[in-house]
Amino acid sequence: MKIALGSDHAGFLYKEALKKMLLAQGHEIIDCGTDSLEVTNYPKYIIAAARKVASGECERAIVLGGSGNGEAIAANKVHGIRCALAWNEETARLSRAHNNANVLSLGERMISLETAQELVALWLKTPFEFGRHERRLEELASYEQEQKL
Numbered sequence: 001m002k003i004a005l006g007s008d009h010a011g012f013l014y015k016e017a018l019k020k021m022l023l024a025q026g027h028e029i030i031d032c033g034t035d036s037l038e039v040t041n042y043p044k045y046i047i048a049a050a051r052k053v054a055s056g057e058c059e060r061a062i063v064l065g066g067s068g069n070g071e072a073i074a075a076n077k078v079h080g081i082r083c084a085l086a087w088n089e090e091t092a093r094l095s096r097a098h099n100n101a102n103v104l105s106l107g108e109r110m111i112s113l114e115t116a117q118e119l120v121a122l123w124l125k126t127p128f129e130f131g132r133h134e135r136r137l138e139e140l141a142s143y144e145q146e147q148k149l
Helices: 010-025 041-054 071-073 089-097 114-124 132-148
Strands: 001-007 028-031 060-067 083-085 105-108
Touching: 001 010, 001 041, 010 028, 010 060, 010 105, 010 114, 041 060, 041 071, 041 083, 041 105, 060 071, 071 083, 071 105, 083 089, 089 114, 105 114
Parallel strands: 001 028, 001 060, 060 105, 083 105
Antiparallel strands: none
């Protein structure tokens, strides 16, 4: 799978660890930055990763920051993105099964690296359940389309 990664300084260490994990698993990675622990603002890195998914260049993206909240908000500004913040297995699983999330947001200051790795693995393998959830996503997409007008 082709996966975009994006983080600010507060998510940088996990981004680098997840990149190694994903590459070892055979995924193709596009790293949208940042490239150091130097303090920076997250929107440009997160928006860049989300745009890779929205354009179809990547199938999914993982974005990281201190809490993951701002990163989820930023990613969701991109048309066609469904970014979910996850902090445990249930939130990661449901983000895919019920919401068909195409971007995952994680907070480096909120969870351990081991948990982050487990959540990413679970999120990547969880399929969308369709059914009643599909109707809800169609409704959300119609609202999103209205905003473009």
